[in-house]
Amino acid sequence: MGKVLCFGEILLRYSMGKNFPQQQDMSAYIGGAESNVALALANWNIPVGYCTALPDHFLSDTILAYYNKMGVDTSSIIKSGERIGTYYLNQGADVKNAGVIYDRKYSSFSQLKPSTINWEEVFEGVSWFHFTAIAPALNTNVAALCEEALIVATKKGITISLDLNYREKLWKYGLNPKQVMPKLADYAHVIMGNIWSAEKMLGIAIDPNLIASEKDPDLVEQARITSKEILARYPNCRTIANTFRFSEEESVKYFATLYQNGNIYKSETLFATNTIDKVGTGDCFMAGLIYGILHQKKSQQIVGFAAHAAYQKLFIKGDATTSKVDEIEQLIKQNE
Structure with a gap:
């Protein structure tokens, strides 16, 4: 099995505690x-492995040491620029939340230009x-580098x-997506x-009558x-996955679909209450998709x-999962 290489910006996420600033308890996550x-x-x-750009200072070195400890090859990471990109989001909120604040201008990654890698x-x-699609959202240079x-x-x-x-x-x-x-x-x-997102970024229309019900079969x-339209437009594509997550007060409904070889497959519909952190669920799904395909x-x-x-x-604090494969497989067995 060859190496997977991920390309994008390493960010620091700052989340305020409930009593901030009376209690100065803002937490930071990679x-x-x-x-x-x-x-x-x-x-x-x-x-x-991971490819990105970070400034040359002790905080970057600390982050790189963490990645190396976790088993991520950092040999392709470039030291340049002066800033690590950040964003601010309250604990438990979704990164698509209107209250998210990005502070990524002039970061080391955003200042990368074509021919620098x-x-x-x-x-x-x-x-x-x-x-x-987050990297090319920053500016024309990063889009060209992609x-x-x-x-x-x-x-x-x-x-x-x-x-x-x-x-x-x-x-x-x-430029729009x-x-x-x-x-x-x-x-x-x-x-x-x-x-x-396929509609907003690729211009693939949604049937308003299908999505209005929010019923699983219609979705x-x-x-x-x-998925069929994506395959028609992009002949190199072989696999399309769509995730569905609906939040109502303290509960979350979640399922996903996979389209391969002319067939669509749906996961079990899962329900969650008392979630801890919604950030990174889609990224975790993407990782699971890669994992499953690589293992055939x-x-x-x-x-x-x-x-x-x-x-x-949803039940793990921070941006990245810490679940092991056997823990996920055990959860699957419990829900069979």
Whole structure:
């Protein structure tokens, strides 16, 4: 099994305590969508590396030491610039929450430019490349750098996965996602997201009558329609996954679909109460998707494992999962 390489920005997430600032108890977590995927895969004994840019100071060194300890290869990480990107989100909230505050301008990663990374060298020993729609949301230079990576990865026969993370607050440089993402999606073999992000980023229409009911069969049918359209537009793509998470007060409903070889597969619908941290559930699903495909599991097993991994992340504080494979498999057995 070759190495999985994740490309994106390492972030610090700051979450205020309930009594902040009377009690100055703001917590910090290592985050970033691509980082969460890398840490999950390392935790599941998949060879994985990370490519990003960090400033050359002690905090970066501390973060890199943590990644190395967790089993993530950091040899491709560049030391440049002066800032680590951050975001602020209250504990337990969703990263899509309107209250999220990003502080990523002029970060080391956002200042990367085309031709600053030797992709031929970085892709040595790599069999899978993962990126998300968050990186190209930052600016035209990072978007162009993503395409550089995709061109080289394609020439080398590397499997490419894309997570259609939509972050409205990041698309502020004059281009909307539909002007950027279709070109990048054209390289992907595996596309994960949801029916709404596919609409916003790839322009794939949603039938309002299907989604209005929020009933599982109707949502699965929309996922099938969306998946077939993605395959029609992007012939390199072989696998499409869609996640569905609905929150109401303290409860969460979660399930996912997987489209492969002309068939759609649905995970069990899972319900959660008293969740701890919603951040990173989609990234955990993406990691589960990669894990299942690399282990050549059957389609139903892939979506089941990924969905249960994401579900379990709801009860883990921080941005990345700490669940082991056997814990996820045990959860699957409990729900059979």
